[in-house]
Amino acid sequence: MQVYGMRWIGIDSVIEAKMALTQIGSDPGGIAHMAGKGLGRAIKLEQVPLRVAHILKQEMLSVGGDAAVHRDVITNNVEATDVMLLGTVRQLERLASKVLAQPFGLKKVGHALKQLLSAIEPAKTRILDCRGKQLELGKRTLVMGILNVTPDSFSDGGKYIGVEDAVSQAERLVEEGADILDIGGESTRPNHSEVSAEEEWGRLEPVLKMLLYKISVPISIDTYKASVAAKALEAGAHLINDVWGLQKDRDMARVVGEYKAPVIVMHNQKGTDYHHLMGDILGFLQRSIELAEAQGLTGDQIIIDPGIGFGKTTEQNLEVMARLAEFKSLGHPVLLGTSRKSMIGNTLNLPVDERLEGTLATSVLGVAAQVDIIRVHDVKANYRAIKMADAIVREKRGIHYDGA
Structure with missing residues (x-):
């Protein structure tokens, strides 16, 4: 009643x-x-x-x-x-x-x-300076487009190893709504084969140098090697995405600090054993934050990534997804990367090329948890889903209670 x-x-x-x-x-x-x-x-x-x-x-x-x-x-x-x-x-x-x-x-x-x-309150709108390129955080969820110039990435390996193909795909991603491009020269899929810093830079250099003249959005370099990051930043890259959170190559923190480059620090570990899943992940990320802060980076210059698909079982990945909002407690922007990953494939029993709908679901959940950046392969579809979710979660909620 x-x-x-x-x-x-x-x-x-x-x-x-x-x-x-x-x-x-x-x-x-x-x-x-x-x-x-x-x-x-x-x-x-x-x-x-x-x-x-x-x-x-x-x-x-x-x-x-x-x-x-x-x-x-x-x-x-x-x-x-x-x-x-x-x-x-x-x-x-x-x-x-x-x-x-x-x-x-x-x-x-x-x-x-x-x-x-x-x-843990909703963040205010502010500007992140990416070495001359600006990103507006807090107003809407930004989309990071993935460009792998590798022969063996789990989803699109070998498709864009030619410079012309890579540049064409990058331009397409920007046209479809990407706010940032993330370029990777070494696969980080499970059981991948590591490549030397020289080979990784050899894949990245021609594409990066061409894109710096071709596109207007900030370019992120997906690498955990300090020497590769240094060469990319010297060439003009705008931020670094380190899948080991500055904790595999200890020179990485020094490099991003010297160039005052924003850095994405992702949780990662070998194996899937945890004492407390969320507590351990947050503790790892806090150590990454401290490494970056020790080199002069502050606030929004340090972006955290929960590391979906890295050092976690499917069930653990799903739990992290259910608790995404808790990462706001670290006080830094949050990036979510779930695109086409095994969590989706295992949950839906689908191969890599049929995981778009599952990815869209996780992107919308990311918006609901107020993450700042979502990293995806399929930019157009995710951009539309994210924009729709943003209109509900960020722009309108709390304004029309009388009409509820």
Whole structure:
């Protein structure tokens, strides 16, 4: 039975909460105070020392929230525990402020919590300078077109190894809506054969130099080798896409730092064993971020990629897809790359050349999770699907609650 038009309103951010309260006609001062009260968050901390866990539990209870800890914390039979902070945004903000004056490292917890709460809100529109080429982040989801100049890539290997064919395909991708081109000279498919830096650069150089004069969008180079990245950046490439997140070739961080080039750091590992899947992936990416920051890169210059299809089973890939929004907690732009990958093939039991619909589904889910860039082979179809999803998720949500 519906009474007074009672219904549930889906609110996922403080911005949406403020819009909903404005529709009611609430006082602006009240809106600022109330917006965070209708928005629940669960914040997990791992291996927190016992005394810190006790304080967090007490302080969360004092602001009206709660904190879940290991059952043996009450008897002091553990040295450390994972902690799940459970409360509204308003309660968590109050907790962050309260613990800033506490001992035992809680000041750092307070600052980190404030940063995290800010990071998981929808990002504002801003400009990323890619060595002279500009990308607008936050307004819509950008499309990165894939151009493999390799003989053995899992999907399109051998199709564009000729310079003219590669340039023609690049121009086609841009015409179809690509905001960025990602050029790869070595396959990174499972069980691929590594090539030397000289051979990789030999494949990339003629195509890159031609495209720098031919197309207007930023060009990314897909490589994990510092020497290849240095030559590409010296030639004029605009950003680097490292499938090992700066952690395979330790000179890579220095190279991107010297050229002040934005870098995509992807999660990767050998094997599929994890302690905590999301915790381990986020920890890896945090180390990549620190390597980039140590070389002077900051903020949007560091783009993170969850690494779908790398070091993960199909089931693990699906779980990461279901939790894409959690990557926003790192406070950097997020890139999603699922195009034609085995996760789709295994789920739908389809070969590589029949995975377009599955790719489109993952691209739309990426938009819903507010990722910033989606990397695909089939630009035209994905561009259209992403544009439609953006119109719903980014541009309109929260504006027309009265018509819901």
